[in-house]
Amino acid sequence: MSKKILIIAAHPDDEVLGCGGTIARYREKNIPVRVVFLAEGVTSRYDNIELQSDHVINESKRRNSNAFIALNKLSVHPDQIFVNNRYCCRLDQVAQLDLVKEVERHISEWEPSCIYTHSPYDVNIDHRVVYQVVLAAIRPNKSSSLVEMYSFEVLSSTEWNTAKPFHANVFVDVCDFIDLKIEAMKLYKGEMYSMPHSRSEESIRSLSRYRGVQAGLEYAEAFNLIRMIDK
Numbered sequence: 001m002s003k004k005i006l007i008i009a010a011h012p013d014d015e016v017l018g019c020g021g022t023i024a025r026y027r028e029k030n031i032p033v034r035v036v037f038l039a040e041g042v043t044s045r046y047d048n049i050e051l052q053s054d055h056v057i058n059e060s061k062r063r064n065s066n067a068f069i070a071l072n073k074l075s076v077h078p079d080q081i082f083v084n085n086r087y088c089c090r091l092d093q094v095a096q097l098d099l100v101k102e103v104e105r106h107i108s109e110w111e112p113s114c115i116y117t118h119s120p121y122d123v124n125i126d127h128r129v130v131y132q133v134v135l136a137a138i139r140p141n142k143s144s145s146l147v148e149m150y151s152f153e154v155l156s157s158t159e160w161n162t163a164k165p166f167h168a169n170v171f172v173d174v175c176d177f178i179d180l181k182i183e184a185m186k187l188y189k190g191e192m193y194s195m196p197h198s199r200s201e202e203s204i205r206s207l208s209r210y211r212g213v214q215a216g217l218e219y220a221e222a223f224n225l226i227r228m229i230d231k
Contacts, residue, residue, distance in 0.1 A: 011041030018152030021174030168222035
């Protein structure tokens with residue numbers, strides 16, 4: 001079976017933070033990657049009364065546009081990037097069945113062998129919803145192409161849940177791709193900050209260093225294996 005990757009993320013930039021180096025590694029090997037976002041990424045910063053303002057609408061459009069720019073840096077084909085206009089941090093107000101069916105459509109069309117998505121313990125409500133949605137969408141089906149599912153960690157969400165730290169048990173060597181990951185993240189204008197913010201270059205590099213140390217590597221991205229089927 002040929003390898004095909006499907007990444008289901010809540011918001012544009014989650015994919016770079018969670019598995020940007022792994023995406024670049026896959027694409028260097030010419031392994032197909034599709035990225036699906038179930039919401040946009042900025043409206044949670046504004047009051048409801050502001051959501052229809054030109055400023056907020058334009059900021060949301062810019063974030064979605066930046067997804068194509070950032071993922072182009074990682075060599076993902078634009079035809080395999082799917083953005084959304086659902087409001088950020090409000091996915092718990094969307095009928096879960098609608099979200100499940102959307103993910104199911106991508107699984108049916110793309111026929112991935114491997115899925116990456118959020119951790120179920122993230123502080124961000126959208127991340128937790130997306131995990132539950134993906135879990136429902138991959139319920140066992142003997143005709144499914146899927147053999148692996150992993151969750152990833154997203155700085156400025158995953159690490160804030162100190163009661164349930166991320167359980168890393170799979171490590172990907174991203175030594176050759178850590179700089180590219182940071183370059184891609186910088187293409188999300190306004191989403192990088194200075195230390196000690198989680199989304200700083202130093203923080204991204206430090207987490208990758210730490211995950212590398214856990215696996216005897218210089219830099220690594222870490223994942224939690226949710227399911228694997230030996231076919």
